[in-house]
Amino acid sequence: MDHPSVVTLDKDSAPRTVFSGDRLVDIDLPAGTRVIYPKPALKPLPDVDAAIRYAINHPEGSAPLYAKLRPGMKVTIAIDDISLPLPPMKRPDVRERVLTIVLALLADHGVDDVHLIVATGLHRRMKPHEIRHMVGDKIYDAYAPHRLYNHDAEDKQNLVVIGETESGEVIELNRRAAESDLLIYCNLNFVPMNGGYKSVAVGLTSYRSMRYHHNPQTIRASDSYMDPRKSRLAHDIARSGKVVHEALDIFNIETTVNNQMFDPSLSFLCKNEDELSSREKALLRATVAATARLPQPLRHTVFDKFPAPYGVTGVWAGEVGAVHEKVIERSFEQYMVPFDGQVDVLVCPIPFISPYNVHAFLNPLLVSVMAQGYLFNMYRNKPLLKQGGTLIITHPMTDKFDHEQHAPYIDFVHRILPETRDAMRMMHHYEEKFASDPAFIQMFRSGYAYHPSHPFFMWYWGENGRQHAGKVIVVGADNEYIPKLFGYETAPNMDEALYQARGGQTKSQEIACLHVPPIVMADVR
Amino acid sequence: MAASYFDVDGTLVSTNLVQPTLYYLANLGTPLKSLKSLGGAFLKAPAMALAEVRDRRLFNELLYSAYAGVSEDRLEVLSREVYENVLRPALYPFAQDLVHQAKRAGHEVVLLSGALEVVVRHLAQALGADHVIANRLELKDRVATGKILRPVVAGPTKARLLAEHARTGGHDLAECYAYSDSYSDVPMLSVVGHPAAVNPDKKLALLAEAYSWPTLQLSAATEARSRAVF
Numbered sequence: 001m002d003h004p005s006v007v008t009l010d011k012d013s014a015p016r017t018v019f020s021g022d023r024l025v026d027i028d029l030p031a032g033t034r035v036i037y038p039k040p041a042l043k044p045l046p047d048v049d050a051a052i053r054y055a056i057n058h059p060e061g062s063a064p065l066y067a068k069l070r071p072g073m074k075v076t077i078a079i080d081d082i083s084l085p086l087p088p089m090k091r092p093d094v095r096e097r098v099l100t101i102v103l104a105l106l107a108d109h110g111v112d113d114v115h116l117i118v119a120t121g122l123h124r125r126m127k128p129h130e131i132r133h134m135v136g137d138k139i140y141d142a143y144a145p146h147r148l149y150n151h152d153a154e155d156k157q158n159l160v161v162i163g164e165t166e167s168g169e170v171i172e173l174n175r176r177a178a179e180s181d182l183l184i185y186c187n188l189n190f191v192p193m194n195g196g197y198k199s200v201a202v203g204l205t206s207y208r209s210m211r212y213h214h215n216p217q218t219i220r221a222s223d224s225y226m227d228p229r230k231s232r233l234a235h236d237i238a239r240s241g242k243v244v245h246e247a248l249d250i251f252n253i254e255t256t257v258n259n260q261m262f263d264p265s266l267s268f269l270c271k272n273e274d275e276l277s278s279r280e281k282a283l284l285r286a287t288v289a290a291t292a293r294l295p296q297p298l299r300h301t302v303f304d305k306f307p308a309p310y311g312v313t314g315v316w317a318g319e320v321g322a323v324h325e326k327v328i329e330r331s332f333e334q335y336m337v338p339f340d341g342q343v344d345v346l347v348c349p350i351p352f353i354s355p356y357n358v359h360a361f362l363n364p365l366l367v368s369v370m371a372q373g374y375l376f377n378m379y380r381n382k383p384l385l386k387q388g389g390t391l392i393i394t395h396p397m398t399d400k401f402d403h404e405q406h407a408p409y410i411d412f413v414h415r416i417l418p419e420t421r422d423a424m425r426m427m428h429h430y431e432e433k434f435a436s437d438p439a440f441i442q443m444f445r446s447g448y449a450y451h452p453s454h455p456f457f458m459w460y461w462g463e464n465g466r467q468h469a470g471k472v473i474v475v476g477a478d479n480e481y482i483p484k485l486f487g488y489e490t491a492p493n494m495d496e497a498l499y500q501a502r503g504g505q506t507k508s509q510e511i512a513c514l515h516v517p518p519i520v521m522a523d524v525r
Numbered sequence: 526m527a528a529s530y531f532d533v534d535g536t537l538v539s540t541n542l543v544q545p546t547l548y549y550l551a552n553l554g555t556p557l558k559s560l561k562s563l564g565g566a567f568l569k570a571p572a573m574a575l576a577e578v579r580d581r582r583l584f585n586e587l588l589y590s591a592y593a594g595v596s597e598d599r600l601e602v603l604s605r606e607v608y609e610n611v612l613r614p615a616l617y618p619f620a621q622d623l624v625h626q627a628k629r630a631g632h633e634v635v636l637l638s639g640a641l642e643v644v645v646r647h648l649a650q651a652l653g654a655d656h657v658i659a660n661r662l663e664l665k666d667r668v669a670t671g672k673i674l675r676p677v678v679a680g681p682t683k684a685r686l687l688a689e690h691a692r693t694g695g696h697d698l699a700e701c702y703a704y705s706d707s708y709s710d711v712p713m714l715s716v717v718g719h720p721a722a723v724n725p726d727k728k729l730a731l732l733a734e735a736y737s738w739p740t741l742q743l744s745a746a747t748e749a750r751s752r753a754v755f
């Protein structure tokens with residue numbers, strides 16, 4: 001018996017309506033295809049503020065926060081950046097709620113020397129209005145810019161070596177955080193890959209220290225990186241994280257949100273198309289027609305305008321390992337859908353957003369990360385796709401990049417990819433030189449660009465999907481050149497893509513479709 | 526080894542060629558001399574404004590004609606003051622970082638400027654640049670004639686000088702970097718493999734976007750920089 005979120009199509013089933021970038025398109029999938037829908041949103045906590053207070057007063061494996069405070073001490077609070085949740089959360093963001101309570105507690109205990117640092121790692125700096133959205137007006141006005149700012153992973157003077165792992169990996173950290181008497185990390189966990197040791201060991205570190213785990217070998221050995229227990233990435237980051245947590249006094253506060261990505265009025269976007277009411281069907285048809293007719297920039301603006309009404313489903317605080325166990329459990333409870341067997345063909349619609357293009361266009365490299373990285377890894381136990389199977393994605397793969405945020409990506413796609421798609425060769429021959437490019441470093445530090453190593457990491461992020469899938473077929477590409485550059489085939493429609501996946505044979509295939517967004521993960525039995 | 530070529534005015538400092546010139550002319554030993562030189566410069570202002578939009582080389586020639594009669598000693602003595610009082614305060618917050626980043630990447634750093642070499646070399650020293658290619662005044666009997674020595678460092682000539690320097694230094698142009706704020710420097714930006722627009726004017730900003738050249742704002746007062754200042 002299939003889980004209620006797994007719908008097996010029959011010959012009378014309606015077409016599935018899925019994202020293809022910032023458009024909604026209808027795709028015809030054959031009878032027998034199993035479509036995996038996101039689970040209904042978990043019920044949010046009735047009183048989030050009370051849950052935060054309870055968590056910091058009754059922490060996991062640690063003394064309560066108040067017991068760690070003394071007047072005059074130096075405290076740094078690090079916060080996750082805007083790469084999650086997606087889209088950004090409706091105000092108040094849960095981070096604002098946590099910070100409000102924590103800052104009041106610090107003030108009550110005579111702790112005045114407090115800095116708030118957005119733990120951007122090698123992501124782009126957050127803009128002032130984005131930080132304001134995240135922490136709220138009151139905190140922003142009180143602390144920015146001198147006591148509330150982005151981490152700068154290239155500010156050599158403000159990085160400090162705090163130790164080495166047993167393998168000799170040098171761990172550099174933000175100086176202010178490292179020299180504080182107490183570091184409080186305020187996290188929002190969006191996917192199971194987030195949080196835990198990754199928060200500090202990635203968010204507040206440098207390129208030099210991140211290379212130990214952000215590399216092709218680590219990703220290839222991760223099965224999957226959305227399942228921390230089987231993720232080599234999580235394991236390697238924990239190795240660095242343990243050095244950090246031994247050197248510093250860190251109090252972790254982690255939160256989880258539910259699946260409520262769309263406003264309730266748009267809930268038809270994640271329902272079984274055969275079970276829509278007449279009104280919902282009409283709304284869906286109107287939305288499909290609108291996205292087909294609106295010009296691209298306007299479509300993007302429309303989707304960008306609506307923050308998500310995520311509900312907070314859990315708050316835990318204390319020692320990182322103990323806290324993260326609880327977080328992963330709640331995260332799986334929301335996302336994991338049991339699924340029987342692996343499939344020959346996995347259909348993954350690619351939406352307009354990813355963690356790395358907030359308020360920007362989803363460029364082709366990020367499309368590939370979504371496909372062979374994030375969506376491929378949305379499984380537990382076994383990959384949803386059989387080894388050598390076909391991944392079909394829906395996206396135009398337009399040769400377009402955000403000039404401000406993704407300048408290094410442009411060079412990566414148009415200079416490196418024509419030379420090689422071999423991740424190991426990229427790492428050995430190009431990565432370091434690219435990562436020290438003075439112009440890109442400056443754009444990273446004084447502008448809003450991603451670090452020049454980031455496009456490499458994004459390529460590596462797709463490495464286990466790349467090694468596993470036999471081929472990738474893009475349905476709806478608006479050009480041939482870019483998919484070819486990535487090693488993908490193209491097809492004008494789903495029928496043709498499935499024909500290509502069969503290699504022109506008439507053999508039957510097991511097909512599954514991940515009906516994302518919102519997020520769904522397959523627990524493959 | 527690669528080289529990084531930096532335009533100076535508008536790119537690393539917020540001043541233009543006129544401000545150092547006015548400083549020089551206003552400090553010529555006697556008030557009468559200064560008044561006379563400044564008066565002459567103001568009379569040429571309309572012609573310079575026209576030349577600025579039509580021919581960058583002609584603009585430089587008109588501007589530097591104001592130096593006629595200034596002694597070599599005076600040029601030398603005032604150059605440190607011009608740097609201290611005009612250029613240094615106008616240095617963009619991230620200029621030093623960008624030059625340091627280029628040095629860390631192992632690049633030879635060259636300042637390539639239409640300004641006077643005698644002034645730019647102080648900036649080069651402060652920034653840690655390796656070499657200066659800039660304009661030099663013609664001297665006769667140790668007094669400036671008001672002419673500049675050929676080649677005039679401006680517009681397309683900058684591209685030629687950059688390529689010559691790269692060839693002499695054994696640098697592969699495809700590996701070299703160039704930075705400028707001005708559309709008039711598109712020839713210089715176009716000959717290297719890694720051009721970048723810095724605090725670009727409108728026309729250069731559009732071109733940089735069309736060609737996907739990195740665009741940098743060295744004037745951006747980010748929170749990190751403001752923290753360092755306070």
